[in-house]
Amino acid sequence: MNPATKTIVATGASSGLGFEVIKQLLTDRPLHATDRYRLILGARDVARTQIAYDALRFDSARHSLAVLPLDLEDxxxxxxxxKLVVERLDKEGAKVEYLLLNAGLTGENEADGAGVWGLIPQTGIGKGSVMKLTMDLPDAKTVPEGAQNILRAFTRDDFPEDPEQIFLTSWGEWWSKDVYALSLDKALQDKWCPSKEEIEREAGLSA
Structure with a gap:
């Protein structure tokens, strides 16, 4: 592909908010008018996801899209x-410009729609939980609006000097650290966040 092609690796893009982000990039809202995209998407149902994107009839001469199998519960x-992503990029001499980790779980269901992009009721974020989200909630946004917020975040370059100030709100402001101070507590991190080795051992993948 063209050397100017931008590579985006994304999860949670088979439906809802993630799908809308990729749809806007491919059809009517590129980050820049001349952008070309190399999209690598992870999805549990590869066939269904591929059919959904094929239906967009995007310009495949300009953009490439590959859907690879991914089950985040495994x-x-x-x-x-x-490994597949790295091998593909190495083969094409490419690097990742944007990483969109949009997939999530609530209860036993995959979901998307909340986080720094805003409160997006019309997605799967409330499935399998008692949390019910409606459009009459304060700061609620539509799926297209949420997708546009994500795309704006892709091109932000006004990063705070403090590397721990990492949360960008859906209205375009960097949250002060006092809002999420407990998440920066090292003792709590060690208590609630298992190490890579512990996760692999529990999954039966360590030696």
Whole structure:
């Protein structure tokens, strides 16, 4: 592909908010008018996801799109996805410009739609939980609006000097650290966040 092609690796893009982000990039809202995209998407249902994107009838001479198998509840499958992505990029002499980790879980269901992009009720974020989101909630945004917020975040370059100030709100402001101070507590991180070795051991993948 053209040397100016931008590579985007994304999860949670088979439906909802993630799908809308990729759709806007491919059809009517590129980050820059001349952009070309190399899209590598991870999805549990590869065939269904591929059909959904084929239906967009995007310019395949300008953009490429590959859907690879990914089950985030299976650590081995997740590692296999990462390996496939690296091998594909090495073969094409490419690098990742944008990494969109949009997939999430609520209860036993995959979901997307909340986080720094804003409160997006019309996605799967409330499935399998008691949390019910509606458009009459304060700061609620439509799926297209949420996708546009993500795309704006792709091109932000006004990063704070403090590397721990990492949360960008959906209205375009960097949250002060006092809002999420507990998440920066090292003791709490060690208590609630298992190490890579512990995760692999629990999944039966360590030696």
């Amino acid at each position: 650590l081995g499958a997740t590692q296999a996805f990462a």
